[in-house]
Amino acid sequence: MNLSERYFRIRDEAIAISGNPNLCLIAVSKRHPYSSLRDAFMGGVLDFGENQISEGLGKIQEWKAEFPERNIYFHHIGPVQTGSLRKLFGNFQFTHGVGSLNTLKELKKRSDKEVSSLKYFLQVNLTLEDSKNGILEEEVTQILGSIQDYSSDRLIFAGLMTMGPTDEDPIKTREVFKKLRLIRDDLCPGKSLSMGMSGDYKIALEEGSDIIRIGTAIFGERNYG
Numbered sequence: 001m002n003l004s005e006r007y008f009r010i011r012d013e014a015i016a017i018s019g020n021p022n023l024c025l026i027a028v029s030k031r032h033p034y035s036s037l038r039d040a041f042m043g044g045v046l047d048f049g050e051n052q053i054s055e056g057l058g059k060i061q062e063w064k065a066e067f068p069e070r071n072i073y074f075h076h077i078g079p080v081q082t083g084s085l086r087k088l089f090g091n092f093q094f095t096h097g098v099g100s101l102n103t104l105k106e107l108k109k110r111s112d113k114e115v116s117s118l119k120y121f122l123q124v125n126l127t128l129e130d131s132k133n134g135i136l137e138e139e140v141t142q143i144l145g146s147i148q149d150y151s152s153d154r155l156i157f158a159g160l161m162t163m164g165p166t167d168e169d170p171i172k173t174r175e176v177f178k179k180l181r182l183i184r185d186d187l188c189p190g191k192s193l194s195m196g197m198s199g200d201y202k203i204a205l206e207e208g209s210d211i212i213r214i215g216t217a218i219f220g221e222r223n224y225g
């Protein structure tokens, strides 16, 4: 099976589990070469994810040079660093890793000077693992209460993102995804949920995810970096 066949097989399965025909599957091409992204794109894949801005930009520039007239969606899925956030505009259409109020403030300031728009997800850290980026559960209410201050035609709040526990314990994983859905239903109904990776996307879909981010199950083991 080639890359796009794997992608569409997972997407069909995900649509069947979730019952959501508009489900978005992001093909996470990080630490795979541009040629893999290109192969998947040629097979009809339109959503790609990169977690390092500089690595992503290299591939985005190659893609733009080769396909200047075509449409595609690049999702930045890693933590947003204030030093590099201006590079998101005009290159990525989505960022999934806004993990603090301070980052959100910087993003708003930057977006006021930009012409391109960016959709963003607030990342919530529900596993309390130090290694994970994200706002804490007790901060979510306050930040979502002032989300209008961080919204404009160039900066659009799209929803909430989280990552399951690193040990992939299925019971804890389900609790985390369920909790994010309840926060969404409560505080920002109608917004999207970005949750689920190669090891836990089925649980995420059962718990109502709209966007899954999958690398290994499509591209295989990451081969550099």
Ligand SMILES: *Cc1c(COP(=O)(O)O)cnc(C)c1O
Pocket: 028, 030, 051, 077, 078, 196, 197, 198, 199, 213, 214, 215, 216, 217
């Ligand atoms: C790498 C990464 C993924 C994809 O991980 P796989 O386990 O390879 O599917 C998803 N989300 C984020 C934020 C990542 O950094």
